[in-house]
Amino acid sequence: MAGPAPFGGLPDSPATGSGFRPPAQPRSVGSGRLWATGAATAVVAALVAVVATTLVRGVLGIPLFAPHRAGAWGDITTGNLAGWAVAGALAATGLLHLLLLTVAQPRAFFSWIAGLVTGALALLPFTTTLGMDEKLASAGVFLAIGATITGLLATTAYSVVSFPDREGW
Template structure:
């Protein structure tokens, strides 16, 4: 009687499905969602530039104008926001492929990158109002990426077909 108390009955134990590898990713939908997120992030950056310059009369701390390309600092800033979302999509795909809880790790990585880019304007010499405006703009872009891409991940990541464990 005492032995049965310490050893579970295999017939009474529920069978737990065993994953046969990393989850399956619908990469076309993942990158479609990543492109849509990049567009939203770029638009948020553009709106931040418009609000700061037109409404608040404050310049964001953007890269200087480029001589050969003729690209303005604000165009590079908006483009960088969109590229940041595409880089985040790549990070999400890598996390899904290599880690056990990809969306948790992704959230931490993108959250910390967002904090870093929000603090970064305070590391250069500029007027405080320019630093604050740039910091808030970077925070808004980061929050867009941090809120949209995990939802894309949830909708594009599927568990592999599982099989019952061998006894």
């Protein structure tokens, strides 16, 4: 078929001439870069946990994850939360790696899975006997951590994948 490319600026498929061209399959995943990205995401997620907890405890005055007398930084539970944020980011990196190697549209599946896990964690405080302020604050902190992990990994996913050469289409 001659003329301009009918589908997203890509030339016609030589097999069908229909203008549709399937996406290229990844040739390889740069595992080192992916896991370095996951490690950087883990650091950012831990910092988000500390900053969000400090905001809630210090600025808003809500005794989140520790008694009020523990101050703006809280107690060991703030460190535990940061540690779980690191673990969550590394687990999400492993999930993303698996999806990049195995499924079509891995970023879409990753975003759905990570978003649903984040939503479940944000709903968890509402199953407790905490006051409504503590429930809302806990949910907000969990949402901030989950959104950070999901956003950073989903937006950088394809920067670690190399695709085969598209010449010859």
